[in-house]
Amino acid sequence: MSTAAASASATAANLEQRRMPFWKRNQRRLAPALFLAPGALMFLVYVILPIFESIWISFYQWDGLSEMTWIGLSNxxxxxxxxxxxxxxxxxxxxxxxxxxxxxxxxxxxxxxxxxxxxxxxxxxxxxxxxxxxxxxxxxxxxxxxxxxxxxxxxxxxxxxxxxxxxxxxxxxxxxxxxxxxxxxxxxxxxxxxxxxxxxxxxxxxxxxxxxxxxxxxxxxxxxxxxxxxxxxxxxxxxxxxxxxxxxxxxxxxxxxxxxxxxxxxxxxxxxxxxxxxxxxxxxxxxxxxxxxxxxxxxxxxxxxxxxxxxxx
Amino acid sequence: MFPRPIERAGTGGRALYQVALPVSLIIWLLPLIGIAITSIRPASDLANGNYFGVPSQIALSNYLDVFRQSPMAQYLFNSLRITVPAVIGAVALSCLTGFALATYRFRTNLLVFFIFVAGNFVPFQILMVPVRDLTLKLGLYDTVTGLVLFHVAFQTGFCTLFMRNFIKALPFELLESARVEGVSEFRIFWHIVLPLMRPAIAALSVLVFTFVWNDYFWALVLTQGAGAQPVTAGLYTLNGQWVASWQLVSAGAIVAALPPVAMFFLMQRHFIAGLTLGATKG
Structure with a gap:
């Protein structure tokens, strides 16, 4: 009996959860990403990516305006x-x-x-x-x-x-x-x-x-x-x-x-x-x-x- | 207490300490005192070779001349237009990131946190060419907005470190019980955590204000003329123009230094709390 009751209540809980809107069900999981997004995006664009771009640019000859020329390790x-x-x-x-x-x-x-x-x-x-x-x-x-x-x-x-x-x-x-x-x-x-x-x-x-x-x-x-x-x-x-x-x-x-x-x-x-x-x-x-x-x-x-x-x- | 309190020393020791304090302070601030005196010295004194004596009169007119002969007012205004939005932006973003990193457990949590910390330490030069390029492409070169965006992004690194550690030290039970009650994550942030963060927000605001106001490198890289240049870059230009006019250079330097100095003396407690974060534990 107890198992039946438990499974019944579990199903009820499950149904309850299904009826909850997507946001309510997932907010604990999504919240950190949403809180992080604006700051992380700015930091990525202005700090993290430029580091790799600079490393890449260091293999080129470039005056900042015209075409970049690959020169390998010459710099x-x-x-x-x-x-x-x-x-x-x-x-x-x-x-x-x-x-x-x-x-x-x-x-x-x-x-x-x-x-x-x-x-x-x-x-x-x-x-x-x-x-x-x-x-x-x-x-x-x-x-x-x-x-x-x-x-x-x-x-x-x-x-x-x-x-x-x-x-x-x-x-x-x-x-x-x-x-x-x-x-x-x-x-x-x-x-x-x-x-x-x-x-x-x-x-x-x-x-x-x-x-x-x-x-x-x-x-x-x-x-x-x-x-x-x-x-x-x-x-x-x-x-x-x-x-x-x-x-x-x-x-x-x-x-x-x-x-x-x-x-x-x-x-x-x-x-x-x-x-x-x-x-x-x-x-x-x-x-x-x-x-x-x-x-x-x-x-x-x-x-x-x-x-x-x-x-x- | 270390060292042994001076009250326990003899009369001689106490007197010696009372003399040593002002003497050492004067030596410590000697260059600053020198430039302060030079800033009120009339130009005629400098012409006559009176460099170190008592100024023949107090020439506050040097300060007026700084504003009359240069776009100093515009520079100061630009600094303000750059610093205030940058402070608001960086503090706001880091309230969010700090909250996320302090209160949620997820696999990449520590990794994201240490990327923020590490990014904060890199030399500016490794960012220079791409950031300048990006700013040019966005059409924001030589604008206040271009500088603000960069400062917001960069300062978010330091601010996240600060905010995250601050929120970590808050009582976590409060949050948990709110969650059990079914309060949504955003309401928890807005109604429970944010009010508790007020001291951190104050401390960070003063600190970031000083950092951004005093920035010189990015002003050189991302701006050109008096239209958008802050006072630090402006001073460099003026220094080139006023080659022999030390009374003007000194007055200009003091004007440029005043806002962060005022900020420091008004908000001293917050400033030092922010700066010495982690100096006692960790």
């Missing part, structure tokens, strides 16, 4: 013999390595500011300030700072007995000068990440550390830094991406000069593809692909770690 072999490419690549390495200094520097400032005195909130905001303004403005600020005669920096080097150094006009210093300008907002960013992290450090562990006589560096290294790991991870991600994305400052401060010595890959690509030097879209795309591959090395690492945390939590 890449040309890159291998292009001294400007190596200059840009080397500068990118410099950017990457020196930019990472933003992480310890940001941590130092965060530790310095992590106090409860009157007005400290204002100090924190003002220290963070450089991150809010655009890189174009940062570039102009530092162009003034370095400007011969009128700027502050040559005065400082002069007072130190080094003579008036015109940083942006000197091939030896120009990239370091631009990186210093880039570090300014980047340190601010890392600082705010660490301030938030320090805010959440467990007081019990710090007290326990103090009881164990951990002080200063030892405390920082063994007790504090392990708890700041999430902040360090994000600081690492944004700093590496920021270093490889550097374009604005180079464009504003030197336009790649003097004599192309301050170019980075992102800037060189733009110069080749879209500036008065000619519209070499294919060659530009090949430079972009190289930059993309370098970036992918890091992105894959970052995503890998994020997937692991995602699976765990």
């Amino acid at each position: 890449y072999t040309e890159l291998l013999g292009d001294p400007a490419f190596y200059t840009s690549l080397w500068n990118n390495v410099l950017w990457l390595v020196l930019y990472l200094l933003a992480i310890p520097a940001g941590l130092m400032i965060a530790i310095f500011l992590n106090q409860n005195v009157i007005g400290i909130r204002v100090y924190k905001s003002l220290f963070f300030f450089p991150f809010v303004i655009s890189q174009v403005v940062v570039g102009l600020i530092f162009s003034w700072f370095y400007a011969p005669n009128i700027g502050l920096f040559p005065q400082i080097t002069d007072a130190l007995g080094l003579g008036k150094i015109a940083v942006l006009a000197d091939a030896r210093f120009v990239t370091y000068g631009i990186i210093a300008a880039g570090l300014w907002p980047q340190i601010a960013y890392c600082m705010i990440l660490y301030l938030t992290g320090l805010n959440n450090v467990s007081p019990e562990q710090v007290e326990a550390g103090r009881l164990d006589n951990a002080k200063g560096w030892r405390m920082l290294w063994y007790v504090i830094l392990p708890q700041l790991r999430p902040a360090t991870f994000i600081a690492m991600v944004v700093t590496v991406i920021g270093a490889l994305r550097s374009f604005d400052l180079v464009s504003i401060m030197t336009d790649g000069g003097p004599y192309g010595t301050s170019r980075v890959l992102s800037f060189y690509m733009y110069e080749q593809a879209l500036s008065e030097y000619g519209y070499r879209m294919g060659y530009g795309a090949a430079i972009a692909v190289v930059l993309f591959l370098i970036m992918m090395l890091f992105i894959t690492g970052f995503i890998w770690r994020m997937v692991i945390t995602e699976r765990e939590g």
Whole structure:
């Protein structure tokens, strides 16, 4: 009897379901697709597909207007013999390595500011300030700072007995000068990440550390830094991406000069593809692909770690 | 608390800290202070070599000159016309995508999520040629709309990461019980989840406002003249024109920086909450 009743009710439920309109029956299954569609479509058209298009364009010779000519790997072999490419690549390495200094520097400032005195909130905001303004403005600020005669920096080097150094006009210093300008907002960013992290450090562990006589560096290294790991991870991600994305400052401060010595890959690509030097879209795309591959090395690492945390939590 | 609270230090240590704070801040902001002073220095001071002394008078006229001698007002207006729709678009789209990725289980969920995350990290240059080409074909080159569409699409990546993680942390039982009651998926989104997302929407809006306002690269690639160019690209042009007029360049730079700075100080809490997402867990 019970089976008969159960099957009867099952049929009833089935009938009930059939009578429900298509939408009501399937909305749980269709809803995610519908919610995703607009955003995913935009992202696909403007971000995902262009990546593959660029890779494809890099095998062509193309001025952006006339017919595209397939030239296979020629753009890449040309890159291998292009001294400007190596200059840009080397500068990118410099950017990457020196930019990472933003992480310890940001941590130092965060530790310095992590106090409860009157007005400290204002100090924190003002220290963070450089991150809010655009890189174009940062570039102009530092162009003034370095400007011969009128700027502050040559005065400082002069007072130190080094003579008036015109940083942006000197091939030896120009990239370091631009990186210093880039570090300014980047340190601010890392600082705010660490301030938030320090805010959440467990007081019990710090007290326990103090009881164990951990002080200063030892405390920082063994007790504090392990708890700041999430902040360090994000600081690492944004700093590496920021270093490889550097374009604005180079464009504003030197336009790649003097004599192309301050170019980075992102800037060189733009110069080749879209500036008065000619519209070499294919060659530009090949430079972009190289930059993309370098970036992918890091992105894959970052995503890998994020997937692991995602699976765990 | 780390480091040890300064109140527990001796009088000397406390006094030292109180002195070190303003001194370090001045050093930190030295270039900015310099340019702020230059922006109110009369041109005659610069001509006479008074670069670092006290300005002979406060020449607010530099700011007026910036507006009189250049299309600065138009640039600012363009920035606004680009930034506001881009913020609304990206935040709206990511409310939807974030909701989908946070509340439904389907096979490609994590894959789609990480495509959004990864796309967000790629160098702009790999997108440049195709996006410019697409914009040209749509007839949107050198228009505000062309820039808005790109910014909406690109920022959706970051915003989806943010929204999805935010919704994931919301109490899920609420949603489940609504489903049991037979509330439709769209009503759940609209009446239950969206109201809870208000802090995330605020945080993202301020952040994306700053990102889009400060964009320079795409302005160079997708626009040409003062008709559609935002203030960042405009400043680059003006910098070329005002070669020796540092008082004008400085004033222009400060004008261009003000809107995001105002946004930051007004919405500081949201801004930092957005920026430091994940800095404490994960």
